[in-house]
Amino acid sequence: MAASLTREDAGRPAVRAPQIETARLRLRPFAPTDLDALCRITADPEVMRYIGDGRALTPEETEASLRNIMDAFRRRGYGRWAVEEKAGGALLGYCGLGLPAESPGVELVYMLARSAWGRGLATEASVAVLRYAFEELGLERVYALTMPGNVRSRRVLERVGMEYLRDDCYFGYACVCYALERARWRPGPGLYRLRTEEAGAALR
Numbered sequence: 793m794a795a796s797l798t799r800e801d802a803g804r805p806a807v808r809a810p811q812i813e814t815a816r817l818r819l820r821p822f823a824p825t826d827l828d829a830l831c832r833i834t835a836d837p838e839v840m841r842y843i844g845d846g847r848a849l850t851p852e853e854t855e856a857s858l859r860n861i862m863d864a865f866r867r868r869g870y871g872r873w874a875v876e877e878k879a880g881g882a883l884l885g886y887c888g889l890g891l892p893a894e895s896p897g898v899e900l901v902y903m904l905a906r907s908a909w910g911r912g913l914a915t916e917a918s919v920a921v922l923r924y925a926f927e928e929l930g931l932e933r934v935y936a937l938t939m940p941g942n943v944r945s946r947r948v949l950e951r952v953g954m955e956y957l958r959d960d961c962y963f964g965y966a967c968v969c970y971a972l973e974r975a976r977w978r979p980g981p982g983l984y985r986l987r988t989e990e991a992g993a994a995l996r
């Protein structure tokens with residue numbers, strides 16, 4: 793599966809590829825070689841329960857999703873980072889910034905393998921992504937949308953300082969909308985180390 797992505801990626805223009813290191817995590821651009829690990833995560837119905845129609849993804853759907861993630865990252869220079877633990881290096885999932893068509897603005901997004909839940913890793917990654925959004929991208933506000941019943945996700949949003957704005961509906965799904973304004977945001981004390989290199993090397 794990963795091989796077709798690798799071939800299609802060859803020859804694409806390199807862009808700046810920011811990588812972020814936190815106390816326990818490395819956030820880096822996705823690569824075609826992440827496909828199999830990502831498929832294992834998106835095949836878990838519990839992980840996918842509050843994403844889209846709540847169905848586990850097939851490998852083909854995951855491949856399309858990985859392609860979108862990589863394309864968006866190249867186009868914008870930011871997007872969903874692959875999250876891996878510094879100790880071990882296995883792919884845990886993603887955390888980053890999305891801008892779907894119906895969204896009120898740039899959104900914080902995350903998805904981790906079930907084995908990575910309950911350790912504060914989504915919170916740690918989100919804190920770093922928000923810092924990138926405010927310091928590097930200069931955004932005035934970052935939004936987050938989640939389904940009302942996604943209690944774990946709502947707790948992450950509240951831990952990183954996001955405020956509940958309203959109940960809403962996007963893509964036909966009921967959701968709750970949160971936001972964090974740059975004026976209210978302060979960088980936390982945890983490790984945040986940013987490194988930027990040409991993506992060509994990182995993605996091949």
Ligand SMILES: CC(C)(COP(=O)(O)OP(=O)(O)OC[C@H]1O[C@@H](n2cnc3c(N)ncnc32)[C@H](O)[C@@H]1OP(=O)(O)O)[C@@H](O)C(=O)NCCC(=O)NCCS
Binds near residue numbers: 839902903904905937
């Ligand atoms: C949403 C999701 C990322 C949250 O994962 P999570 O593990 O609950 O969140 P965190 O990584 O911030 O961990 C918080 C938990 O770790 C515990 N924890 C342990 N060490 C911690 C630390 N150092 N710092 C913070 N929390 C810590 C907290 O007490 C909390 O546990 P609790 O919920 O039982 O109180 C995860 O459930 C997921 O990937 N879900 C599927 C995808 C999804 O729904 N994404 C959102 C779509 S909008």
